[in-house]
Amino acid sequence: MSWMFLRDLLSGVNKYSTGTGRLWLAVVFIFRLLVYIVAAEHVWKDERREFECNVRQPGCETVCFDHFFPISQVRLWALQLIMVSTPSLLVVLHVAYREGREKRHRKKLYVSPGMMDGGLWYTYIISLIVKTGFEIGFLVLFYKLYDGFRVPYLLKCDLQPCPNTVDCFISRPTEKTIFILFLIITSCLCMVLNFIELSFLVLKSHPVRWLNLRERLQSHELITH
Amino acid sequence: MDWGTLHAFIGGVNKHSTNIGKVWITVIFIFRVMILVVAAQEVWGDEQEDFVCNTLQPGCKNVCYDHFFPVSHIRLWALQLIFVSTPALLVAMHVAYYRHETARKFRRGEKRNEFKDLEDIKKQKVRIEGSLWWTYTSSIFFRIIFEASFMYVFYFLYNGYHLPWVLKCGIEPCPNLVDCFISRPTEKTVFTIFMISASVICMLLNVAELCYLLLKVCFRRSKRAQAQRNHPNYALKESKQNEMNELISDSGQNAITGFPS
Numbered sequence A: 001m002s003w004m005f006l007r008d009l010l011s012g013v014n015k016y017s018t019g020t021g022r023l024w025l026a027v028v029f030i031f032r033l034l035v036y037i038v039a040a041e042h043v044w045k046d047e048r049r050e051f052e053c054n055v056r057q058p059g060c061e062t063v064c065f066d067h068f069f070p071i072s073q074v075r076l077w078a079l080q081l082i083m084v085s086t087p088s089l090l091v092v093l094h095v096a097y098r099e100g101r102e103k104r105h106r107k108k109l110y111v112s113p114g115m116m117d118g119g120l121w122y123t124y125i126i127s128l129i130v131k132t133g134f135e136i137g138f139l140v141l142f143y144k145l146y147d148g149f150r151v152p153y154l155l156k157c158d159l160q161p162c163p164n165t166v167d168c169f170i171s172r173p174t175e176k177t178i179f180i181l182f183l184i185i186t187s188c189l190c191m192v193l194n195f196i197e198l199s200f201l202v203l204k205s206h207p208v209r210w211l212n213l214r215e216r217l218q219s220h221e222l223i224t225h
Numbered sequence B: 001m002d003w004g005t006l007h008a009f010i011g012g013v014n015k016h017s018t019n020i021g022k023v024w025i026t027v028i029f030i031f032r033v034m035i036l037v038v039a040a041q042e043v044w045g046d047e048q049e050d051f052v053c054n055t056l057q058p059g060c061k062n063v064c065y066d067h068f069f070p071v072s073h074i075r076l077w078a079l080q081l082i083f084v085s086t087p088a089l090l091v092a093m094h095v096a097y098y099r100h101e102t103a104r105k106f107r108r109g110e111k112r113n114e115f116k117d118l119e120d121i122k123k124q125k126v127r128i129e130g131s132l133w134w135t136y137t138s139s140i141f142f143r144i145i146f147e148a149s150f151m152y153v154f155y156f157l158y159n160g161y162h163l164p165w166v167l168k169c170g171i172e173p174c175p176n177l178v179d180c181f182i183s184r185p186t187e188k189t190v191f192t193i194f195m196i197s198a199s200v201i202c203m204l205l206n207v208a209e210l211c212y213l214l215l216k217v218c219f220r221r222s223k224r225a226q227a228q229r230n231h232p233n234y235a236l237k238e239s240k241q242n243e244m245n246e247l248i249s250d251s252g253q254n255a256i257t258g259f260p261s
Helices: A003-011 A019-043 A060-068 A073-085 A088-105 A119-146 A173-219 B003-016 B019-043 B060-068 B073-085 B087-108 B118-123 B131-158 B185-230 B234-248
Strands: A154-157 A166-169 B166-169 B178-181
Touching: A003 A019, A003 A073, A003 A088, A003 B019, A019 A073, A019 A173, A060 A154, A060 A166, A060 B185, A073 A119, A073 A173, A073 B019, A088 A119, A119 A173, B003 B019, B003 B073, B003 B087, B019 B073, B019 B185, B060 B166, B060 B178, B073 B087, B073 B131, B073 B185, B087 B131, B131 B185
Parallel strands: none
Antiparallel strands: A154 A166, B166 B178
Protein backbone atom coordinates (compact mmCIF):
# COMPACT_ATOMS: atom_id res chain seq x y z
CA MET A 1 0.00 0.00 0.00
CA SER A 2 1.67 3.16 -1.18
CA TRP A 3 1.63 5.30 -4.30
CA MET A 4 0.50 2.29 -6.35
CA PHE A 5 -2.85 2.48 -4.57
CA LEU A 6 -3.32 6.06 -5.76
CA ARG A 7 -2.21 5.08 -9.24
CA ASP A 8 -4.79 2.25 -9.38
CA LEU A 9 -7.56 4.55 -8.16
CA LEU A 10 -6.72 7.21 -10.72
CA SER A 11 -6.51 4.70 -13.58
CA GLY A 12 -10.23 4.15 -13.07
CA VAL A 13 -10.81 7.85 -13.71
CA ASN A 14 -9.33 7.57 -17.21
CA LYS A 15 -12.49 6.00 -18.69
CA TYR A 16 -14.69 9.00 -17.82
CA SER A 17 -12.28 11.80 -18.68
CA THR A 18 -12.07 14.01 -21.73
CA GLY A 19 -8.98 13.94 -23.96
CA THR A 20 -7.40 16.80 -22.00
CA GLY A 21 -8.26 15.00 -18.79
CA ARG A 22 -6.34 11.93 -19.98
CA LEU A 23 -3.40 14.13 -20.87
CA TRP A 24 -3.54 15.63 -17.39
CA LEU A 25 -3.49 12.12 -15.88
CA ALA A 26 -0.48 11.18 -17.99
CA VAL A 27 1.39 14.32 -16.89
CA VAL A 28 0.57 13.59 -13.24
CA PHE A 29 1.67 9.94 -13.48
CA ILE A 30 4.86 10.44 -15.44
CA PHE A 31 6.18 13.89 -14.61
CA ARG A 32 5.04 14.17 -11.02
CA LEU A 33 4.40 10.78 -9.39
CA LEU A 34 7.17 8.86 -11.15
CA VAL A 35 9.71 11.69 -10.75
CA TYR A 36 8.79 11.92 -7.06
CA ILE A 37 9.24 8.18 -6.43
CA VAL A 38 12.42 7.57 -8.44
CA ALA A 39 14.24 10.86 -7.86
CA ALA A 40 12.88 13.49 -5.49
CA GLU A 41 12.44 11.17 -2.50
CA HIS A 42 16.13 10.21 -2.66
CA VAL A 43 17.37 13.80 -2.95
CA TRP A 44 15.69 14.70 0.34
CA LYS A 45 16.41 11.38 2.08
CA ASP A 46 19.48 12.58 4.00
CA GLU A 47 18.28 16.15 4.56
CA ARG A 48 18.48 15.95 8.35
CA ARG A 49 21.64 13.86 8.58
CA GLU A 50 23.59 16.12 6.26
CA PHE A 51 22.32 19.40 7.71
CA GLU A 52 25.38 20.76 9.52
CA CYS A 53 25.88 23.78 11.72
CA ASN A 54 29.23 25.27 12.62
CA VAL A 55 28.82 24.57 16.33
CA ARG A 56 29.23 21.70 18.78
CA GLN A 57 26.41 22.75 21.14
CA PRO A 58 24.00 19.79 21.36
CA GLY A 59 20.53 20.69 20.21
CA CYS A 60 21.51 23.74 18.15
CA GLU A 61 21.39 21.87 14.83
CA THR A 62 18.08 20.24 15.72
CA VAL A 63 16.46 23.54 16.62
CA CYS A 64 17.82 25.37 13.55
CA PHE A 65 16.69 22.58 11.20
CA ASP A 66 13.22 22.67 12.69
CA HIS A 67 13.09 26.46 12.32
CA PHE A 68 14.11 26.54 8.65
CA PHE A 69 12.11 23.45 7.58
CA PRO A 70 8.81 23.43 9.51
CA ILE A 71 7.59 20.88 6.98
CA SER A 72 9.93 19.28 4.48
CA GLN A 73 9.53 20.27 0.80
CA VAL A 74 9.28 16.64 -0.20
CA ARG A 75 6.38 16.07 2.23
CA LEU A 76 4.58 19.11 0.82
CA TRP A 77 5.11 17.65 -2.66
CA ALA A 78 3.57 14.33 -1.53
CA LEU A 79 0.58 16.06 0.10
CA GLN A 80 0.07 18.17 -3.04
CA LEU A 81 0.04 15.03 -5.23
CA ILE A 82 -2.55 13.35 -3.03
CA MET A 83 -4.81 16.42 -2.69
CA VAL A 84 -4.66 17.23 -6.40
CA SER A 85 -5.52 13.66 -7.44
CA THR A 86 -8.49 13.02 -5.18
CA PRO A 87 -11.13 15.40 -6.71
CA SER A 88 -11.11 13.14 -9.81
CA LEU A 89 -12.63 10.43 -7.63
CA LEU A 90 -15.81 12.53 -7.35
CA VAL A 91 -16.45 11.77 -11.03
CA VAL A 92 -15.97 8.02 -10.49
CA LEU A 93 -18.35 8.12 -7.51
CA HIS A 94 -20.99 9.99 -9.53
CA VAL A 95 -20.81 7.52 -12.44
CA ALA A 96 -21.08 4.60 -10.00
CA TYR A 97 -24.12 6.26 -8.39
CA ARG A 98 -25.74 6.61 -11.84
CA GLU A 99 -25.04 2.96 -12.68
CA GLY A 100 -26.52 1.94 -9.31
CA ARG A 101 -29.67 3.94 -10.01
CA GLU A 102 -30.10 2.38 -13.46
CA LYS A 103 -29.68 -1.08 -11.96
CA ARG A 104 -32.26 -0.41 -9.24
CA HIS A 105 -34.88 1.07 -11.57
CA ARG A 106 -34.11 -1.76 -14.03
CA LYS A 107 -34.39 0.54 -17.02
CA LYS A 108 -32.20 2.90 -18.99
CA LEU A 109 -32.21 6.33 -17.32
CA TYR A 110 -29.20 7.85 -19.08
CA VAL A 111 -27.82 7.75 -22.62
CA SER A 112 -24.75 6.29 -20.96
CA PRO A 113 -23.84 6.57 -17.26
CA GLY A 114 -20.36 7.79 -18.20
CA MET A 115 -21.52 10.45 -20.64
CA MET A 116 -20.88 13.98 -19.52
CA ASP A 117 -24.35 15.48 -19.34
CA GLY A 118 -26.59 16.76 -16.61
CA GLY A 119 -25.21 16.42 -13.11
CA LEU A 120 -22.02 14.63 -14.17
CA TRP A 121 -21.01 17.74 -16.14
CA TYR A 122 -21.30 19.84 -12.98
CA THR A 123 -19.38 17.25 -10.94
CA TYR A 124 -16.58 17.28 -13.51
CA ILE A 125 -16.43 21.08 -13.53
CA ILE A 126 -16.35 21.19 -9.72
CA SER A 127 -13.55 18.62 -9.63
CA LEU A 128 -11.52 20.73 -12.10
CA ILE A 129 -12.02 23.88 -10.02
CA VAL A 130 -11.06 22.12 -6.77
CA LYS A 131 -7.95 20.60 -8.40
CA THR A 132 -6.81 24.00 -9.66
CA GLY A 133 -7.53 25.52 -6.25
CA PHE A 134 -5.32 22.94 -4.54
CA GLU A 135 -2.50 23.49 -7.05
CA ILE A 136 -2.52 27.25 -6.48
CA GLY A 137 -2.87 26.78 -2.72
CA PHE A 138 0.16 24.54 -2.46
CA LEU A 139 2.32 26.77 -4.66
CA VAL A 140 1.45 29.79 -2.51
CA LEU A 141 2.20 27.74 0.64
CA PHE A 142 5.57 26.71 -0.77
CA TYR A 143 6.45 30.30 -1.59
CA LYS A 144 5.40 31.61 1.81
CA LEU A 145 7.11 28.87 3.85
CA TYR A 146 10.49 28.98 2.11
CA ASP A 147 10.68 32.65 1.02
CA GLY A 148 10.71 31.76 -2.63
CA PHE A 149 11.58 28.65 -4.60
CA ARG A 150 15.35 28.74 -4.19
CA VAL A 151 17.17 26.64 -1.61
CA PRO A 152 20.18 28.58 -0.21
CA TYR A 153 23.46 26.80 0.62
CA LEU A 154 23.94 28.71 3.89
CA LEU A 155 21.56 29.88 6.62
CA LYS A 156 22.31 31.94 9.74
CA CYS A 157 20.74 30.72 12.96
CA ASP A 158 20.80 32.24 16.47
CA LEU A 159 18.00 30.40 18.30
CA GLN A 160 18.35 28.93 21.77
CA PRO A 161 20.45 26.85 22.64
CA CYS A 162 22.85 28.09 19.95
CA PRO A 163 25.45 30.25 21.78
CA ASN A 164 25.66 32.88 18.97
CA THR A 165 24.75 33.32 15.29
CA VAL A 166 25.96 30.12 13.68
CA ASP A 167 26.32 29.13 10.02
CA CYS A 168 24.19 26.17 8.98
CA PHE A 169 24.73 24.35 5.70
CA ILE A 170 21.98 22.57 3.78
CA SER A 171 22.83 19.41 1.86
CA ARG A 172 22.48 19.42 -1.99
CA PRO A 173 20.93 22.90 -2.30
CA THR A 174 21.34 23.11 -6.09
CA GLU A 175 19.80 19.68 -6.75
CA LYS A 176 16.89 20.56 -4.46
CA THR A 177 16.36 23.90 -6.24
CA ILE A 178 16.27 22.11 -9.61
CA PHE A 179 13.68 19.62 -8.41
CA ILE A 180 11.55 22.34 -6.83
CA LEU A 181 11.60 24.26 -10.14
CA PHE A 182 10.59 21.01 -11.87
CA LEU A 183 7.71 20.68 -9.42
CA ILE A 184 6.59 24.28 -10.08
CA ILE A 185 6.71 23.82 -13.87
CA THR A 186 4.71 20.56 -13.83
CA SER A 187 2.23 22.12 -11.42
CA CYS A 188 1.73 25.09 -13.76
CA LEU A 189 1.40 22.74 -16.74
CA CYS A 190 -1.34 20.80 -14.91
CA MET A 191 -3.09 24.08 -14.07
CA VAL A 192 -2.99 25.15 -17.73
CA LEU A 193 -4.43 21.77 -18.77
CA ASN A 194 -7.21 22.20 -16.19
CA PHE A 195 -8.05 25.67 -17.56
CA ILE A 196 -8.11 24.38 -21.14
CA GLU A 197 -10.40 21.51 -20.14
CA LEU A 198 -12.67 23.86 -18.18
CA SER A 199 -13.00 26.32 -21.09
CA PHE A 200 -13.53 23.48 -23.56
CA LEU A 201 -16.32 21.95 -21.48
CA VAL A 202 -18.09 25.26 -20.82
CA LEU A 203 -17.88 26.49 -24.42
CA LYS A 204 -18.79 23.12 -25.97
CA SER A 205 -21.92 22.56 -23.93
CA HIS A 206 -23.01 26.19 -23.59
CA PRO A 207 -25.44 26.39 -26.60
CA VAL A 208 -26.62 22.79 -26.09
CA ARG A 209 -27.29 23.27 -22.35
CA TRP A 210 -29.40 26.39 -22.80
CA LEU A 211 -31.43 24.72 -25.55
CA ASN A 212 -32.10 21.74 -23.28
CA LEU A 213 -33.07 24.01 -20.41
CA ARG A 214 -35.63 25.84 -22.54
CA GLU A 215 -37.08 22.55 -23.79
CA ARG A 216 -37.26 21.27 -20.25
CA LEU A 217 -39.04 24.35 -18.96
CA GLN A 218 -41.47 24.28 -21.85
CA SER A 219 -42.50 20.69 -21.30
CA HIS A 220 -42.40 20.99 -17.44
CA GLU A 221 -40.08 18.01 -17.16
CA LEU A 222 -37.21 17.80 -14.69
CA ILE A 223 -34.23 15.71 -15.59
CA THR A 224 -33.10 14.10 -12.39
CA HIS A 225 -29.41 13.51 -11.82
CA MET B 1 1.73 -8.83 4.72
CA ASP B 2 1.29 -5.08 4.97
CA TRP B 3 -1.41 -2.42 4.72
CA GLY B 4 -2.46 -3.97 1.41
CA THR B 5 -3.80 -6.98 3.33
CA LEU B 6 -6.05 -4.73 5.43
CA HIS B 7 -7.19 -3.07 2.24
CA ALA B 8 -8.11 -6.46 0.76
CA PHE B 9 -10.17 -7.35 3.90
CA ILE B 10 -11.98 -4.04 4.15
CA GLY B 11 -12.54 -3.73 0.40
CA GLY B 12 -14.71 -6.83 0.58
CA VAL B 13 -16.97 -5.12 3.13
CA ASN B 14 -17.41 -2.18 0.72
CA LYS B 15 -20.13 -4.00 -1.24
CA HIS B 16 -22.44 -4.26 1.77
CA SER B 17 -21.91 -0.75 3.16
CA THR B 18 -24.09 2.31 2.88
CA ASN B 19 -22.86 5.25 0.76
CA ILE B 20 -21.51 6.99 3.85
CA GLY B 21 -19.68 3.78 4.74
CA LYS B 22 -18.01 3.79 1.33
CA VAL B 23 -16.90 7.41 1.77
CA TRP B 24 -15.52 6.43 5.19
CA ILE B 25 -13.46 3.60 3.66
CA THR B 26 -12.06 6.03 1.06
CA VAL B 27 -11.10 8.60 3.70
CA ILE B 28 -9.41 5.90 5.82
CA PHE B 29 -7.29 4.57 2.98
CA ILE B 30 -6.39 7.78 1.18
CA PHE B 31 -6.06 10.32 3.97
CA ARG B 32 -4.85 8.10 6.79
CA VAL B 33 -3.14 4.91 5.64
CA MET B 34 -1.53 6.47 2.56
CA ILE B 35 -0.36 9.56 4.47
CA LEU B 36 1.01 7.31 7.20
CA VAL B 37 2.97 5.19 4.75
CA VAL B 38 4.28 7.80 2.32
CA ALA B 39 4.84 10.78 4.60
CA ALA B 40 4.52 10.27 8.35
CA GLN B 41 6.84 7.23 8.51
CA GLU B 42 9.63 9.29 6.92
CA VAL B 43 9.17 12.14 9.39
CA TRP B 44 9.35 9.82 12.41
CA GLY B 45 12.02 7.61 10.83
CA ASP B 46 14.94 9.19 12.64
CA GLU B 47 13.15 10.06 15.88
CA GLN B 48 15.49 8.23 18.23
CA GLU B 49 18.74 8.84 16.33
CA ASP B 50 18.14 12.57 16.26
CA PHE B 51 16.86 12.88 19.79
CA VAL B 52 19.74 14.83 21.34
CA CYS B 53 20.38 15.61 25.00
CA ASN B 54 22.87 18.21 26.21
CA THR B 55 24.99 15.74 28.18
CA LEU B 56 27.78 13.23 27.60
CA GLN B 57 26.47 10.82 30.26
CA PRO B 58 25.86 7.41 28.60
CA GLY B 59 22.32 6.12 29.02
CA CYS B 60 20.81 9.52 29.81
CA LYS B 61 19.48 10.04 26.26
CA ASN B 62 17.98 6.50 26.18
CA VAL B 63 16.22 6.90 29.50
CA CYS B 64 14.86 10.34 28.64
CA TYR B 65 13.64 9.21 25.19
CA ASP B 66 11.87 6.25 26.74
CA HIS B 67 10.26 8.48 29.36
CA PHE B 68 8.88 11.04 26.91
CA PHE B 69 7.88 8.59 24.15
CA PRO B 70 6.51 5.40 25.79
CA VAL B 71 4.81 4.51 22.47
CA SER B 72 5.78 6.26 19.25
CA HIS B 73 3.12 8.26 17.37
CA ILE B 74 3.53 6.10 14.30
CA ARG B 75 2.87 2.89 16.21
CA LEU B 76 -0.18 4.39 17.93
CA TRP B 77 -1.60 5.45 14.55
CA ALA B 78 -1.00 2.03 13.05
CA LEU B 79 -2.81 0.40 15.99
CA GLN B 80 -5.63 2.93 15.74
CA LEU B 81 -6.14 2.21 12.04
CA ILE B 82 -6.18 -1.54 12.62
CA PHE B 83 -8.64 -1.35 15.54
CA VAL B 84 -10.91 1.08 13.73
CA SER B 85 -11.02 -1.07 10.58
CA THR B 86 -11.68 -4.43 12.21
CA PRO B 87 -15.34 -3.96 13.35
CA ALA B 88 -16.16 -4.01 9.62
CA LEU B 89 -15.06 -7.65 9.68
CA LEU B 90 -18.05 -8.42 11.93
CA VAL B 91 -20.30 -7.40 9.04
CA ALA B 92 -18.27 -9.51 6.59
CA MET B 93 -18.54 -12.52 8.92
CA HIS B 94 -22.30 -12.05 9.32
CA VAL B 95 -22.81 -11.83 5.56
CA ALA B 96 -20.68 -14.97 5.06
CA TYR B 97 -22.72 -16.80 7.71
CA TYR B 98 -26.01 -15.69 6.10
CA ARG B 99 -24.82 -16.88 2.68
CA HIS B 100 -23.67 -20.19 4.16
CA GLU B 101 -27.09 -20.74 5.76
CA THR B 102 -28.92 -19.78 2.53
CA ALA B 103 -26.73 -22.17 0.54
CA ARG B 104 -27.46 -24.94 3.05
CA LYS B 105 -31.25 -24.37 2.73
CA PHE B 106 -30.91 -24.24 -1.06
CA ARG B 107 -29.17 -27.62 -1.08
CA ARG B 108 -32.01 -29.05 1.05
CA GLY B 109 -34.42 -27.73 -1.58
CA GLU B 110 -36.05 -24.93 0.42
CA LYS B 111 -35.29 -21.71 -1.49
CA ARG B 112 -35.39 -23.00 -5.05
CA ASN B 113 -37.93 -20.37 -6.17
CA GLU B 114 -35.79 -17.44 -4.91
CA PHE B 115 -32.40 -18.40 -6.38
CA LYS B 116 -31.40 -20.11 -9.60
CA ASP B 117 -28.21 -21.72 -8.28
CA LEU B 118 -25.45 -21.41 -5.67
CA GLU B 119 -23.64 -18.76 -7.75
CA ASP B 120 -26.75 -16.60 -7.56
CA ILE B 121 -26.66 -16.75 -3.75
CA LYS B 122 -23.01 -15.64 -3.71
CA LYS B 123 -23.72 -12.73 -6.07
CA GLN B 124 -26.82 -11.47 -4.28
CA LYS B 125 -26.34 -8.21 -2.42
CA VAL B 126 -27.40 -8.62 1.17
CA ARG B 127 -29.63 -5.80 2.48
CA ILE B 128 -28.97 -4.10 5.76
CA GLU B 129 -32.03 -5.18 7.72
CA GLY B 130 -32.95 -7.53 10.52
CA SER B 131 -30.01 -9.00 12.39
CA LEU B 132 -27.50 -7.61 9.88
CA TRP B 133 -28.76 -4.13 10.76
CA TRP B 134 -27.84 -4.78 14.41
CA THR B 135 -24.40 -6.14 13.44
CA TYR B 136 -23.73 -3.18 11.15
CA THR B 137 -24.88 -0.65 13.73
CA SER B 138 -22.77 -2.26 16.49
CA SER B 139 -19.72 -2.21 14.21
CA ILE B 140 -20.18 1.53 13.63
CA PHE B 141 -20.64 2.06 17.37
CA PHE B 142 -17.39 0.19 18.13
CA ARG B 143 -15.57 2.20 15.47
CA ILE B 144 -16.62 5.43 17.16
CA ILE B 145 -15.53 4.12 20.57
CA PHE B 146 -12.12 3.06 19.25
CA GLU B 147 -11.50 6.38 17.48
CA ALA B 148 -12.41 8.38 20.58
CA SER B 149 -10.31 6.14 22.86
CA PHE B 150 -7.20 6.44 20.74
CA MET B 151 -7.59 10.21 20.47
CA TYR B 152 -7.86 10.38 24.25
CA VAL B 153 -4.82 8.08 24.73
CA PHE B 154 -2.83 10.35 22.42
CA TYR B 155 -3.85 13.43 24.34
CA PHE B 156 -3.09 11.78 27.67
CA LEU B 157 0.31 10.32 26.71
CA TYR B 158 1.71 13.44 25.06
CA ASN B 159 -0.05 16.19 27.05
CA GLY B 160 -1.86 17.51 24.02
CA TYR B 161 -1.19 17.36 20.29
CA HIS B 162 1.68 19.81 20.14
CA LEU B 163 5.31 18.66 20.29
CA PRO B 164 7.71 20.97 22.12
CA TRP B 165 11.21 21.62 20.71
CA VAL B 166 12.93 21.17 24.09
CA LEU B 167 12.18 18.87 27.02
CA LYS B 168 13.80 18.98 30.47
CA CYS B 169 14.88 15.61 31.81
CA GLY B 170 16.33 14.78 35.23
CA ILE B 171 15.91 10.99 35.45
CA GLU B 172 18.74 8.66 36.57
CA PRO B 173 21.48 8.37 35.21
CA CYS B 174 21.28 11.99 33.99
CA PRO B 175 23.54 14.01 36.37
CA ASN B 176 21.18 17.03 36.55
CA LEU B 177 18.26 18.60 34.69
CA VAL B 178 19.37 18.33 31.04
CA ASP B 179 17.89 19.82 27.89
CA CYS B 180 16.73 17.26 25.36
CA PHE B 181 15.81 18.26 21.82
CA ILE B 182 13.24 16.45 19.67
CA SER B 183 13.97 16.26 15.95
CA ARG B 184 11.52 18.01 13.54
CA PRO B 185 8.95 19.01 16.19
CA THR B 186 7.03 21.39 13.90
CA GLU B 187 6.68 18.87 11.07
CA LYS B 188 5.57 16.25 13.59
CA THR B 189 3.00 18.64 15.06
CA VAL B 190 1.64 19.37 11.56
CA PHE B 191 1.22 15.67 10.81
CA THR B 192 -0.26 14.97 14.24
CA ILE B 193 -2.91 17.64 13.68
CA PHE B 194 -3.56 16.28 10.17
CA MET B 195 -4.10 12.75 11.48
CA ILE B 196 -6.29 13.97 14.35
CA SER B 197 -8.43 15.97 11.88
CA ALA B 198 -8.80 12.92 9.64
CA SER B 199 -9.79 10.95 12.75
CA VAL B 200 -12.44 13.54 13.65
CA ILE B 201 -13.81 13.49 10.08
CA CYS B 202 -14.05 9.69 10.22
CA MET B 203 -15.87 9.89 13.56
CA LEU B 204 -18.35 12.42 12.13
CA LEU B 205 -18.96 10.15 9.13
CA ASN B 206 -19.62 7.23 11.49
CA VAL B 207 -22.06 9.32 13.57
CA ALA B 208 -23.83 10.43 10.36
CA GLU B 209 -24.06 6.82 9.21
CA LEU B 210 -25.50 5.77 12.58
CA CYS B 211 -28.15 8.52 12.41
CA TYR B 212 -28.97 7.54 8.82
CA LEU B 213 -29.51 3.88 9.79
CA LEU B 214 -31.68 4.81 12.80
CA LEU B 215 -33.79 7.22 10.73
CA LYS B 216 -34.23 4.59 8.02
CA VAL B 217 -35.61 2.09 10.55
CA CYS B 218 -37.96 4.68 12.14
CA PHE B 219 -39.19 5.74 8.69
CA ARG B 220 -39.87 2.13 7.69
CA ARG B 221 -41.72 1.37 10.94
CA SER B 222 -43.88 4.49 10.78
CA LYS B 223 -44.80 3.74 7.13
CA ARG B 224 -45.78 0.20 8.08
CA ALA B 225 -47.87 1.37 11.07
CA GLN B 226 -49.58 4.04 8.94
CA ALA B 227 -50.36 1.55 6.17
CA GLN B 228 -51.81 -0.93 8.68
CA ARG B 229 -54.12 1.78 10.04
CA ASN B 230 -55.30 2.95 6.62
CA HIS B 231 -55.64 -0.29 4.64
CA PRO B 232 -57.31 -3.43 6.04
CA ASN B 233 -55.85 -5.69 3.33
CA TYR B 234 -52.39 -4.29 4.00
CA ALA B 235 -50.64 -7.62 3.58
CA LEU B 236 -51.47 -7.66 -0.13
CA LYS B 237 -50.21 -4.12 -0.70
CA GLU B 238 -47.14 -4.52 1.53
CA SER B 239 -45.10 -6.31 -1.09
CA LYS B 240 -45.80 -3.54 -3.61
CA GLN B 241 -45.07 -0.87 -0.97
CA ASN B 242 -41.78 -2.55 -0.11
CA GLU B 243 -40.77 -2.35 -3.73
CA MET B 244 -41.60 1.35 -3.81
CA ASN B 245 -39.69 1.93 -0.60
CA GLU B 246 -36.76 0.16 -2.14
CA LEU B 247 -36.86 2.53 -5.08
CA ILE B 248 -37.55 5.77 -3.24
CA SER B 249 -35.91 5.71 0.16
CA ASP B 250 -33.27 3.02 -0.02
CA SER B 251 -30.49 4.97 -1.70
CA GLY B 252 -27.78 3.44 0.40
CA GLN B 253 -27.41 0.13 -1.32
CA ASN B 254 -25.34 1.07 -4.37
CA ALA B 255 -22.41 -0.97 -5.50
CA ILE B 256 -19.59 1.31 -6.57
CA THR B 257 -17.82 -0.02 -9.61
CA GLY B 258 -14.27 0.99 -10.26
CA PHE B 259 -13.48 0.94 -6.59
CA PRO B 260 -11.11 -1.73 -5.40
CA SER B 261 -13.29 -4.22 -3.58
